[in-house]
Amino acid sequence: MVHLSIQQVGKTYDDGTEALSSVSFDVNKGEGVVLLGHNGSGKSTLFRCINGIENTSSGKILYNGQPIHDLSKKEIREVRKNIGMVFQQFHLVGNLSVFQNVLFGGLGKSPSSISVFGPFAKQEMRMKALECLDRVGLIHVSKKRADSLSGGQQQRVAIARMLMQEPELVLADEPIASLDPSAGKEVMDLLWSVVKERGMTVICTLHQPEIALQYAERIIGLHKGRFVLDQQTSQLDDTRFEWLYEKNLKNLSKEVISVD
Amino acid sequence: MTNHNKSEYAKHMPKRMKWPGIAGWFGWIFFLLFFIMGLSNANITVDRLWRGLFNAGTFISQAFPPDFNRIEPVTWAMIETFEIAIVGTAVGVVISLPFALLSAKNITRSPLIRSVTRGLLGVMRTVPDLVWALIFVVLFGLGPLAGILTIMIDTIAFCARFFSERIEELNKGPLEALESTGSKRGGVIFGAAIPPAFPSFVSTGLFAFEKSIRGAVVLGLVGAGGIGVELRTSMTLMKFDEAAAIILLILLVVLAVEKVSSKIRLRVI
Numbered sequence: 001m002v003h004l005s006i007q008q009v010g011k012t013y014d015d016g017t018e019a020l021s022s023v024s025f026d027v028n029k030g031e032g033v034v035l036l037g038h039n040g041s042g043k044s045t046l047f048r049c050i051n052g053i054e055n056t057s058s059g060k061i062l063y064n065g066q067p068i069h070d071l072s073k074k075e076i077r078e079v080r081k082n083i084g085m086v087f088q089q090f091h092l093v094g095n096l097s098v099f100q101n102v103l104f105g106g107l108g109k110s111p112s113s114i115s116v117f118g119p120f121a122k123q124e125m126r127m128k129a130l131e132c133l134d135r136v137g138l139i140h141v142s143k144k145r146a147d148s149l150s151g152g153q154q155q156r157v158a159i160a161r162m163l164m165q166e167p168e169l170v171l172a173d174e175p176i177a178s179l180d181p182s183a184g185k186e187v188m189d190l191l192w193s194v195v196k197e198r199g200m201t202v203i204c205t206l207h208q209p210e211i212a213l214q215y216a217e218r219i220i221g222l223h224k225g226r227f228v229l230d231q232q233t234s235q236l237d238d239t240r241f242e243w244l245y246e247k248n249l250k251n252l253s254k255e256v257i258s259v260d
Numbered sequence: 261m262t263n264h265n266k267s268e269y270a271k272h273m274p275k276r277m278k279w280p281g282i283a284g285w286f287g288w289i290f291f292l293l294f295f296i297m298g299l300s301n302a303n304i305t306v307d308r309l310w311r312g313l314f315n316a317g318t319f320i321s322q323a324f325p326p327d328f329n330r331i332e333p334v335t336w337a338m339i340e341t342f343e344i345a346i347v348g349t350a351v352g353v354v355i356s357l358p359f360a361l362l363s364a365k366n367i368t369r370s371p372l373i374r375s376v377t378r379g380l381l382g383v384m385r386t387v388p389d390l391v392w393a394l395i396f397v398v399l400f401g402l403g404p405l406a407g408i409l410t411i412m413i414d415t416i417a418f419c420a421r422f423f424s425e426r427i428e429e430l431n432k433g434p435l436e437a438l439e440s441t442g443s444k445r446g447g448v449i450f451g452a453a454i455p456p457a458f459p460s461f462v463s464t465g466l467f468a469f470e471k472s473i474r475g476a477v478v479l480g481l482v483g484a485g486g487i488g489v490e491l492r493t494s495m496t497l498m499k500f501d502e503a504a505a506i507i508l509l510i511l512l513v514v515l516a517v518e519k520v521s522s523k524i525r526l527r528v529i
Contacts (some may be wrong), residue, residue, distance in 0.1 A: 113447030
């Protein structure tokens with residue numbers, strides 16, 4: 001079943017930069033996809049379009065078959081409730097507790113905003129937040145200030161916040177780009193296992209092919225806003241595999257490859 | 261070895277002194293005119309300055325020792341001043357928050373709402389507080405209410421501006437993160453805009469309180485309640501020893517407030 005469908009999506013910013021140019025692909029429910037590309041390849045722009053932070057200039061984005069581009073603010077909020085985000089810079093509220101940051105994951109879905117603020121949150125919400133923290137292995141730092149944690153720990157808190165939200169689709173935008181390799185591996189292992197155990201669909205952007213190969217079931221390549229590769233990881237043949245390793249996405253752009 | 265011949269340097273050499281343009285000339289003439297007129301209208305003569313010095317001697321000799329006989333009513337008046345400052349500042353700080361949010365670029369997208377809010381704040385700031393006090397005395401009569409309202413307006417004008425500058429400096433990441441959960445605007449603001457800015461709000465609020473306590477003393481002079489009334493009475497009746505006691509008390513309270521507030525400020529930041 002198709003969960004997210006990107007159809008001929010283009011995005012040109014007001015200053016004339018073309019960030020995306022007719023990109024198309026479908027992602028099935030429960031699939032784990034890595035979006036591979038260098039800086040400026042349009043990965044982030046695509047996420048911003050899916051999440052409604054930016055409007056698309058052309059093309060369609062369908063979520064469970066429903067169009068989600070060009071919506072009213074209220075409709076965008078409804079869509080966002082089911083899409084969890086993980087950011088490169090974690091985006092925690094630094095001077096609040098780890099626990100409070102996790103509670104914020106419930107902001108969208110709870111009937112009133114006040115019910116996710118520490119002193120006013122129901123016992124049920126508070127328990128759930130601790131459970132999410134426990135899952136990412138950080139229950140022991142629940143009372144600490146978020147900005148006192150290491151980068152890897154902060155990203156795990158951000159994952160706990162995403163779990164609190166209970167999304168169907170997870171968009172992870174360069175989740176390990178600002179972490180050292182060992183913390184990065186820990187975060188990727190955690191992200192992939194929580195997403196898989198809960199049957200969530202995940203699209204994760206990365207710029208390192210070797211990491212993409214370890215986790216993704218499918219790799220989609222973007223280069224300068226264009227779609228250059230779409231391949232099941234298990235079916236990557238040697239040539240394309242080498243291309244990936246040489247980070248030579250530029251060469252791939254000469255022939256657009258897609259397999260179904 | 262240089263790129264150019266020394267003889268070419270002349271055209272690149274900045275002038276030692278630049279004559280002002282026409283607007284500059286007018287500015288200077290305007291300034292000098294008022295400066296000279298101001299000096300001459302103040303009627304400054306050696307004789308007057310000499311007499312002032314002599315009066316200071318009389319004032320001081322009559323002011324000491326300070327007369328603490330009326331300490332009880334004076335203390336109550338000081339407490340009233342303190343209350344005016346506390347109530348006015350607290351209410352003002354709370355009202356500053358929506359004003360700050362409505363005038364911050366990253367929170368309020370509509371330029372119309374932003375400029376209306378900024379205009380209102382501009383009026384509050386540019387009208388001096390004694391003028392506000394006179395207006396409120398006319399509207400609500402003599403007494404502390406006029407003082408409280410004046411301090412409130414003063415605090416809003418001061419705090420809203422600094423609050424909104426702080427909000428505009430916020431890292432937009434956490435704001436986007438909370439927005440991406442599908443949260444309504446209020447949740448995003450209370451979750452990711454106010455908490456990071458809070459320490460700075462407290463610090464600014466404490467500065468406002470220090471300002472308010474000094475302001476509230478002066479407000480009494482125009483009848484807006486508090487110790488200023490007592491001070492003016494003692495001065496008009498030429499009871500300088502009583503006035504000295506009042507001034508000492510004011511000094512003590514203002515110093516204490518500044519001490520405590522800087523202690524608290526160090527702890528929040």
